[in-house]
Amino acid sequence: MEAITNHNKKPGGLKRNSFLYKMLQQKYLYLMSIPFVIWVFVFSYLPIWGWTMAFQKFRPARSFWDQDWVGFKHFVDLFSDDRFFLVMRNTLAMSFMGLVANFTIPILFAVLLNELRHQVFKRFVQTVSYLPHFVSWVVVAGIVTKMLSIDGGVVNQMLMGLNLIDKPIQFMGEPHYFWSIVTASDIWKEMGWTTIIYLAAITGIDPEQYEAARVDGAGRWRQIWHITLPGIRTTISILLIMSIGHLIQIGFEKQFLLGNPLVIDYSEVLDLYALNNGITQNRYSFGTAISIFNSVVSIILLFVANGIFKRVTKESIM
């Protein structure tokens, strides 16, 4: 950056610190960023125009001016639906459980992997652990359902074999187990993949710090506590802030594939609710209203999380 600014020194009438002056100096940088700005604008900002749909009684094939405007009717409908709050509870609960699990376990796993001295074994474990990431949810759901089945499912047979239970438990039919089953299968599938990021961050820590610590007499635990974990703190907080922003947008594949009528009160999530009540029922406007709500909540969550982190840890993404 310095090189460019120095090279482009121009003795014009513009003040050195004015915006325009800087812009002129950095014109190539600006030019280079233009395609990306256009890209962001086209794909992220233009579609926001579609939000107007939420305030209309949208009907296809009519021009914008021919639509009927209904104000906040769709939002009122949304907030007066009991089901919506139920769905909200499920979304936040599963999201939160996923957040906690997906932070503690992969970090722990990354730190443990890092401590392994046997390279071949370490690579092997790492590969095995991230392979499930490439298995689609359809297959994972099939495996989970089969394993938890009362009709010859492995888990029930094991529990019976250990005499822990007298008769098989209908895991998939018990509403209260649902959140845990989703979280557990999520960890199995994504743990290895998330670990990669932390492992990469750990690799970036200067080995001299470890050497210095060892000279000072720090053992394995001390090194983990005082060097490894602080070393990846930035990565952890950035990822955490971003996942908090996505708390409400957890998708619906898992819940859709693992759910069944008996647990529907615990399995229906916001995205599924939006799909069922929006596009599938051709209620485009209602669907848009849900999506606006979704985005607004996400933005608020993101800012709040960012603000808190800024205060507490002096680290933030904005």
Place this chain on the structure above:
Amino acid sequence: MKRKILKGTSLLLANVMLVSALAACGSSGDKEETKQPESTDAGKTETTTETTQPAMDTTPITYTMLAADPSPDWNQMQDDVGKQITAKTGITLKMDFATDANKVSLVAASGEYPDIISAKGSSNLFVDAGAVLELSDLIDKYGPNLKKVYGDYWNRLKWSTDDEGIYVLPTYDGVNNTYFDAGGAFTLQHQAVEEAGYPQIKTVKDYEKVIADYVAKHPTTADGQKTLGLSLLADDWRIMISVTNPAFQATGASDDGEIYIDPKTYQATFHYRRPEEKEYFRWLNHMNDIGLLDPESFVQKEDQYRSKIAQGRVVGVIDQKWGFQQAIDTLKKDGKLSATYGFYSVQLDDKTVDHTFEPTGFMGGYGIMISKDAKNPERIIQLLDYLASEEGQVLVNWGIEGKHYNVENGKRVIPQDVQDKKLNDASNFKKTTGIGLWNNYGPHYGDGVQDSTGNYFTTNFPEQIQNSYSDEDKKVLAAYGKTTWKDFFPSEKEFAAKPWGAAWNLPVPSDSDANIIYNKLTPIVRKRIPEIILSKPSEFDAKWDAFMAELDKNDVKKYEEEYTKYIQARVDLWSGK
């Protein structure tokens, strides 16, 4: 240009000949009606009317089409039937299949429409948006065969009492369809029925007894797996087919989707609110209580369900045959014929009559629309007209003469080697021949209707159906003195046709109260019904009352009122009032 015109005139001649040939045989068994002048009157006036009819243009043209139902064996019209259709009409279809329900909605919202649209239940989206053409004039000009096929049911093509235009040409339901076989919903394994000594199976108690006796005698199958008495499937919408709709059938009511319609007053009732059906669910509750209901019924996914049936472990299945056909095919392949199923007419008690075969008349409904942006829409009508012609219908059902069927002594016969391929290599057969790919794309007659040569239009007719039965099927049927499963059911002749057809294909506007309330009721039903069935019998009544109260709280009565209005309007429209 000149060549085109020349070609056109020669085709005009050909067209005249074709139409007159059809007009000549048009009167075979058709009811004469003033609304369809082409049958006999046209014979006399054909020279004048036909010369004014524009010739069929067969210059190659490609149309885009969106179909709501995926067709995995679609072969870009490179199959025998497809090539023949292109040769006759010049039209090639570029298909786009909606792989999930949302695609049709998204196309409707996009404002860019394919030339031909088959949207099933979402047709109203396109019509409301003014995206499709009103077809009456085009049919008048270019669709003599369309008029002939729809004939008596012309009123059923009209959109609504407010707008009597024709926007959709129904292509799903066959005109004057007769059912020759039964395929649901109460089924029993042949081995269980046989062991019980072919008892009378009329009520749920008879049905239960066959299952109970068999399970008591054979707690495990030959390969050591636990025998399951009765298995149901509640995976997503399949709950309606396997769990809730049979309540209609077992209580002597006609299945109209999620509502019951009083045949006299046309009053609609959300069908769970019928007191009779409570007793059906009580029976399912009892089946669960005595351990005959597969405890995984409401948890299992479709693949688990199918694999259980395919292992021959499930004595009774309540489902439509198409829902577990794959499992039956596996059983057949494994030689476990005695574990395949028979289809019985079962009622809650002996007071009611099974209405499964209550005739609907031609149901209209789902079909093809033409986009307002389509170029030369008359070409599309001509294509549909060709598909509706006798030649076209024989082509799509039977294939090409000399290749897929032969005519022996005036009868169409499918050679054994072709029949074998059709049964054993079904997907490949469809791909190469194209037979069976066009059933939902052209207006057509249903099973049991004969053409001018006295042959059936479709390949489903009594002799053929009996041929498709296995030896074990035939053995059980013979023991009961029947020839098809349908013989167990009261014949359609015992009922008057429903003047509203079938309510499940009634287009209810998406933003109507009825639709919005329905979407609130569905999750309640899908949750409560399984809960109630799995509860202790002592809690059944309390839980049922709570369920009813919950429906009430969610405006079920308003839903019924609205629906009654829709039904009334349809009856008026269809009866031409």
